[in-house]
Amino acid sequence: MKAITMIFLTIFLGKSCSNEAQNDIANATLQYTANTRGFFQKIVVINQKASVSSDRDGEKSPEEITISDKDWKEIISYFEKIDLEKVPTLKDPTQKRFYDGAAIANLKIRYKDKNYETIDFDHGFPPAEIEKLVNKIVSLAKVKE
Numbered sequence: 001m002k003a004i005t006m007i008f009l010t011i012f013l014g015k016s017c018s019n020e021a022q023n024d025i026a027n028a029t030l031q032y033t034a035n036t037r038g039f040f041q042k043i044v045v046i047n048q049k050a051s052v053s054s055d056r057d058g059e060k061s062p063e064e065i066t067i068s069d070k071d072w073k074e075i076i077s078y079f080e081k082i083d084l085e086k087v088p089t090l091k092d093p094t095q096k097r098f099y100d101g102a103a104i105a106n107l108k109i110r111y112k113d114k115n116y117e118t119i120d121f122d123h124g125f126p127p128a129e130i131e132k133l134v135n136k137i138v139s140l141a142k143v144k145e
Contacts, residue, residue: 025079027112032137034105034123041103041123043141048072052141065140078133084109087116090127097122107134 096102103123
């Protein structure tokens with residue numbers, strides 16, 4: 001009987017933790033921006049929706065995308081693995097942006113009324129710790145193109 005109770009509690013508590021993580025990211029805002037003199041891209045992800053803008057001046061309305069359940073689960077899993085306190089200190093792996101070899105990019109995360117922002121990095125070459133999340137966010141914009 002004790003074994004059955006322990007199994008039940010383990011499953012129940014495990015389920016509630018994963019739902020809590022999903023609710024937490026539902027309250028987070030992820031903003032990815034990449035730009036150069038001739039290129040601009042801004043992707044904002046909030047609660048299973050993304051808005052994609054290529055208008056630097058904000059004259060055009062951003063395109064709204066509903067994120068599929070599969071993609072949303074991937075984003076959640078990548079987000080859960082990030083240590084938000086370390087985000088501002090992540091090292092950029094390349095410096096192509098210094099000679100116009102890549103657009104300047106950054107990721108801003110607003111989570112529980114606190115902002116976390118990366119240092120600038122090369123578009124297409126994010127820091128390893130956030131690489132999967134950034135690549136997934138950028139892939140959402142490619143679906144619309």
